[in-house]
Amino acid sequence: MQTFDIKGFRASFLDAIADPFYAPERDCFRYFPDGLLIVEHGKVKELGNYADLSAKYVEVPITNYSDRLIVSGFIDTHIHFPQTEMIAAYGEQLLEWLSTYTFPTERKFSDRNYAQKISSIFLDELLQNGTTTALVFAAVFPQSVDAFFEEAQRRNLRMIAGKVLMDRNAPDFLTDTAESSYVETKQLIEKWHKCDRLLYAITPRFAITSTSEQLSNAGKLLAEFPDVYLHTHLSENIKEVETVAELFPDSKGYLDVYDRAGLVGERSVFAHGVQLTDAEFARLSETKAAIAFCPTSNMFLGSGLFKLEKAKSTETPVKVGLGTDVGAGTSFSMLRTASAAYQVAQLRSQKLSAFQALFLATLGGARALCLEDKLGNLEVGKEADFVVLNLRSTSIMALRNKPFDESNPLTLAEVSDQLFATLIMGDDRAITATYIMGEVAYSQ
Amino acid sequence: MQTFDIKGFRASFLDAIADPFYAPERDCFRYFPDGLLIVEHGKVKELGNYADLSAKYVEVPITNYSDRLIVSGFIDTHIHFPQTEMIAAYGEQLLEWLSTYTFPTERKFSDRNYAQKISSIFLDELLQNGTTTALVFAAVFPQSVDAFFEEAQRRNLRMIAGKVLMDRNAPDFLTDTAESSYVETKQLIEKWHKCDRLLYAITPRFAITSTSEQLSNAGKLLAEFPDVYLHTHLSENIKEVETVAELFPDSKGYLDVYDRAGLVGERSVFAHGVQLTDAEFARLSETKAAIAFCPTSNMFLGSGLFKLEKAKSTETPVKVGLGTDVGAGTSFSMLRTASAAYQVAQLRSQKLSAFQALFLATLGGARALCLEDKLGNLEVGKEADFVVLNLRSTSIMALRNKPFDESNPLTLAEVSDQLFATLIMGDDRAITATYIMGEVAYSQ
Numbered sequence: 001m002q003t004f005d006i007k008g009f010r011a012s013f014l015d016a017i018a019d020p021f022y023a024p025e026r027d028c029f030r031y032f033p034d035g036l037l038i039v040e041h042g043k044v045k046e047l048g049n050y051a052d053l054s055a056k057y058v059e060v061p062i063t064n065y066s067d068r069l070i071v072s073g074f075i076d077t078h079i080h081f082p083q084t085e086m087i088a089a090y091g092e093q094l095l096e097w098l099s100t101y102t103f104p105t106e107r108k109f110s111d112r113n114y115a116q117k118i119s120s121i122f123l124d125e126l127l128q129n130g131t132t133t134a135l136v137f138a139a140v141f142p143q144s145v146d147a148f149f150e151e152a153q154r155r156n157l158r159m160i161a162g163k164v165l166m167d168r169n170a171p172d173f174l175t176d177t178a179e180s181s182y183v184e185t186k187q188l189i190e191k192w193h194k195c196d197r198l199l200y201a202i203t204p205r206f207a208i209t210s211t212s213e214q215l216s217n218a219g220k221l222l223a224e225f226p227d228v229y230l231h232t233h234l235s236e237n238i239k240e241v242e243t244v245a246e247l248f249p250d251s252k253g254y255l256d257v258y259d260r261a262g263l264v265g266e267r268s269v270f271a272h273g274v275q276l277t278d279a280e281f282a283r284l285s286e287t288k289a290a291i292a293f294c295p296t297s298n299m300f301l302g303s304g305l306f307k308l309e310k311a312k313s314t315e316t317p318v319k320v321g322l323g324t325d326v327g328a329g330t331s332f333s334m335l336r337t338a339s340a341a342y343q344v345a346q347l348r349s350q351k352l353s354a355f356q357a358l359f360l361a362t363l364g365g366a367r368a369l370c371l372e373d374k375l376g377n378l379e380v381g382k383e384a385d386f387v388v389l390n391l392r393s394t395s396i397m398a399l400r401n402k403p404f405d406e407s408n409p410l411t412l413a414e415v416s417d418q419l420f421a422t423l424i425m426g427d428d429r430a431i432t433a434t435y436i437m438g439e440v441a442y443s444q
Numbered sequence: 445m446q447t448f449d450i451k452g453f454r455a456s457f458l459d460a461i462a463d464p465f466y467a468p469e470r471d472c473f474r475y476f477p478d479g480l481l482i483v484e485h486g487k488v489k490e491l492g493n494y495a496d497l498s499a500k501y502v503e504v505p506i507t508n509y510s511d512r513l514i515v516s517g518f519i520d521t522h523i524h525f526p527q528t529e530m531i532a533a534y535g536e537q538l539l540e541w542l543s544t545y546t547f548p549t550e551r552k553f554s555d556r557n558y559a560q561k562i563s564s565i566f567l568d569e570l571l572q573n574g575t576t577t578a579l580v581f582a583a584v585f586p587q588s589v590d591a592f593f594e595e596a597q598r599r600n601l602r603m604i605a606g607k608v609l610m611d612r613n614a615p616d617f618l619t620d621t622a623e624s625s626y627v628e629t630k631q632l633i634e635k636w637h638k639c640d641r642l643l644y645a646i647t648p649r650f651a652i653t654s655t656s657e658q659l660s661n662a663g664k665l666l667a668e669f670p671d672v673y674l675h676t677h678l679s680e681n682i683k684e685v686e687t688v689a690e691l692f693p694d695s696k697g698y699l700d701v702y703d704r705a706g707l708v709g710e711r712s713v714f715a716h717g718v719q720l721t722d723a724e725f726a727r728l729s730e731t732k733a734a735i736a737f738c739p740t741s742n743m744f745l746g747s748g749l750f751k752l753e754k755a756k757s758t759e760t761p762v763k764v765g766l767g768t769d770v771g772a773g774t775s776f777s778m779l780r781t782a783s784a785a786y787q788v789a790q791l792r793s794q795k796l797s798a799f800q801a802l803f804l805a806t807l808g809g810a811r812a813l814c815l816e817d818k819l820g821n822l823e824v825g826k827e828a829d830f831v832v833l834n835l836r837s838t839s840i841m842a843l844r845n846k847p848f849d850e851s852n853p854l855t856l857a858e859v860s861d862q863l864f865a866t867l868i869m870g871d872d873r874a875i876t877a878t879y880i881m882g883e884v885a886y887s888q
Contacts, residue, residue: 085843088868090861091795125840300868302790330783330868332840339774346746351535394872396569396776399529417534424532424744424774427871428838 007438008057009037010050011065011388012404014415015072015377016355016363021312025355026412030377033409036062037070039384042437047378050406065388066405068432069415071358072377073132073385074334075365078231078271078292078323080137081122081148081161082109087327093302094237095208097328105327106164107173109139115147123151127442129332130431132385133365133375135231135269135292135323136161137203140174142184149192156196156436158383160229160369162203163188167214170205178213182221189225197383201229201269207244207257219262229369230263234270234291237303241275255280264289267370271323272297273311274304281307282316290319290368293360295340297325305344308352321368322360334361335426342424354420384438391418393429400425451882452501453481454494455509455832456848458859459516459821460799460807465756469799470856474821477853480506481514483828486881491822494850509832510849512876513859515802516821517576517829518778519809522675522715522736522767524581525566525592525605526553531771537746538681539652541772549771550608551617553583559591567595571886573776574875576829577809577819579675579713579736579767580605581647584618586628593636600640600880602827604673604813606647607632611658614649622657626665633669641827645673645713651688651701663706673813674707678714678735681747685719699724708733711814715767716741717755718748725751726760734763734812737804739784741769749788752796765812766804778805779870786868798864828882835862837873844869 013035020028036053038045038060046053082105089101109115115138126134138144138161145163152159165181166174176184185202193200202218204210210218222230235241235254244254251257255276258264266288273291276284284291293306311318323329324337331337338357345352366376374383392398401418404410410418422430434442457479464472480497482489482504490497526549533545553559559582570578582588582605589607596603609625610618620628629646637644646662648654654662666674679685679698688698695701699720702708710732717735720728728735737750755762766781767773775781782801789796810820818827836842845862848854854862866874878886 084840087840087844088865090798090864093790093793121839121843128839299787299791302787302793304791343743343746346537347743347748349537349746354534395565395572396528396531399565400531420534421532 006038006040006045006060008060008062009039009065009070010062011035011068011070012409012415013037013047013070013378014358014419016359017377017379019364020353020355020359022314025353028359029355031412031415034406037378039438042384044378044380044382044384046380065432067403069389069391069419070386071389072362073375073387073434074130074361075321075369075375076126076131076134076324076334077269077290077321077365077368078294079134079326079329081119082106082115082139082144083327084118084122084125088330089327094240095243097301102327103171103174106139109144110141112143112147115139115144116151119148119151123155123157125332127434128431129334129428130387130434131332131334132387132434132436133158133369133371134160135201135229135369137231138163140164140166140176142188145188145192149195149198152198153196155441158197158371158375158385160199160201160231162201162231165204165214165218166209167211169209178211178217181214182217185221189221189228193225193228199229201231203231206233206240207254208240208247212248212261215258215261215263222262222265227267230265230268232258232263232270234258234273235275235280236272236298237301238275253277253280255283259283269368271325272303272306274298274306276307276310278310281310281318284318285316288319290321292323292368293320293341294323294325294329295344296331296337297329298344299340300330301328305348307348308341308345309348309350319368320360321365331427333427335423335430338423354416354423357423358419384435386435388432389422390430390432391422393426397421397425450482450484450489450504452504452506453483453509453514454506455479455512455514456853456859457481457491457514457822458802458863460803461821461823463808464797464799464803466758469797472803473799475856475859478850481822483882486828488822488824488826488828490824509876511847513833513835513863515831515833516806517819517831517878518574518805519765519813519819520570520575520578520768520778521713521734521765521809521812522738523578523770523773525563526550526559526583526588527771528562528566528569532774533771538684539687541745547615547618550583553588554585556587556591559583559588560595563592563595567599567601569776571878572875573778573872574831574878575776575778576831576878576880577602577813577815578604579645579673579813581675582607584608584610584620586632589632589636593639593642596642597640599885602641602815602819602829604643604645604675606645606675609646609648609658609662610653611655613653622655622661625658626661629665633665633672637669637672643673645675647675650677650684651698652684652691656692656705659702659705659707666706666709671711674709674712676702676707676714678702678717679719679724680716680742681745682719697721697724699727703727713812715769716747716750718742718750720751720754722754725754725762728762729760732763734765736767736812737764737785738767738769738773739788740775740781741773742788743784744774745772749792751792752785752789753792753794763812764804765809775871777871779867779874782867798860798867801867802863828879830879832876832879833866834874834876835866837870841865841869
């Protein structure tokens, strides 16, 4: 048995060990052009140069990906599993999009079998796109959470999810109450939080659809269970921000609504933040809360261009991960999401390098989710969730990116260039395989 | 032989017959859920309902695409073939991007064999993405034009291209002179214009790299050959516009520089126009000139968001086609380009429907290129260049879009919805086949 519990992977490896928004890139990444990764009991035992390590592991079975680049599994910090089937819904901005498309679709998730079916499809899509961990909105129905976690557990995935809280400004068939949301969430936390690799997030949809009472109850739960997450939306769209100001006339702003309810802390993840003020960036920084930057969604719904440079400032640094935000986001692919993030940066006269984008999709996401001790790179002891990337997966990418293997390794500059082209042009075809705890979970 | 010169295609068909920016969509498109297209000698002989036409053509061989939607071939109104290999070049906005990446790459196209090789790859990429006609920048070297046209001719494609004119502000190895550009262009026009399906475009790169003398010579050529095209860049980037103002202090603006040289007319196609003033939109409208809207490029280089609603106004209507603008554009796919156009519209609080986008990619493009009598839809007598679309080409699109065939046809609203999802999420995988003059030129 012991020989089966240890295994090796030979490939090129690139992983982030520090934040390239604050330090030179070469100090923030490890690159092994011809590397060997050893996985034991699902965790990283060692990563280094093949030439240095191979003698030590002669009896270990090695899987060879000699013309591939292995990176840490992608982390999607904001996505809605019940919106899988309504991706690419036409013509509306946020609030109208919710009422026209989202609410009728989410209604279906009162049916547990249906929720199970879509959970399975959703998780398959994630794995096919190299995403190994996600912070996930379920629907308002507790059974939608059960269905999701069961499917995630079956695949041995590290997933964070929660039941939506919504007690006003939504159709009756989708609302709970301040009281029922408290009770149901508590039961779900007790059932699922830290069950295998699963973690729970208290999940009010956003300030518009929760009363102060419901938000307070969410804060109460967060105080009772300090290691669960808070996951919601924040300052996505101008009309949304105006509506929040009308609904909470005493608040100093959108973030303050959550702050007063005790919802802003180190384990809080706020999706979007497109319309944040400088004071709100400062408050997020102070509280160590995180933002999920969802560029395909922000462009598809016309919400605007996130000020990434504000979050990545030295004055008020805020943790940031990338989010696909399917179904307002238009792709499950973190590559396409990174491509959109680059466009947002360019439209704001900023730059976003390949390594910075890869950081956001891996270690940055792990930090946003307080999972840096378990995920985000391939350091010793971390969970061996990783992606085997093909940098030449289409005819145009094969023309653009020259071949490489152990006898023709890429330089660090070349891997940066090829990775950039892969972020800009790549999609699920670039994902040769996805591994979960060292086991293949998806392969082309 | 006669039986081989006539053939039929059974599928769903959707084509534009009028501009949906100015009239109700249902009046602008023909939709045959179970249609039959008859092609004779490479041209459309008839298109209608299968039930109505099939008896008339019982002896004609029919190709069946019963779960596919056939649309007119896509028309890419702005693209650079020598930039194929440098797609997705990192980190710069227009002027720095040109000097850092473009000029060194275009130098290679003094080698005719190299130009031939890349032309072939380039045309294969176009066909693989359903693009059947394009307005193409070659390099400054006449042999790059010869190479391109030879490859296009071999494939029987309707392509428009021209040698770049550039006599200043570029490396010596890439510049011609006002005189040599006149002579060489004239020779190329005489050699290639109207040779089979090929057409010529006089192609100054942009005002920054041409002296007034060179632009005047281009105008002189245009007067001598009134049915060739003028193809250049216009008002893409703010710094570019400022530089043009410095270089041409007497001009009233960027468009005026071209206008004074006699370059603004019905067969003039200007790429980008992101920074155009209202007066310039009015002048383009007055002269019946066209704009190539290149959204993936405009976002990738951070140039800005084109004001499509200005071009599509009733006051100053301007002809518009979509352009991929590879290599600043990030995809050969007109589907991805349409997806980016939708994002640009949303970020400007505008809407862009699936049918409007399809119009831009087909009949709108044909009008922009004054090819409406030959291309843009499947009306009787037009050249039978068309695309067989799979609206369910990936797992997520197959979930999103329900199956259809002749016994389960989609309604017009459903085809609009499925087409929208295909524009937003689709890529070359959605192109089942591309036909040129009724012959298969690409098939998955």
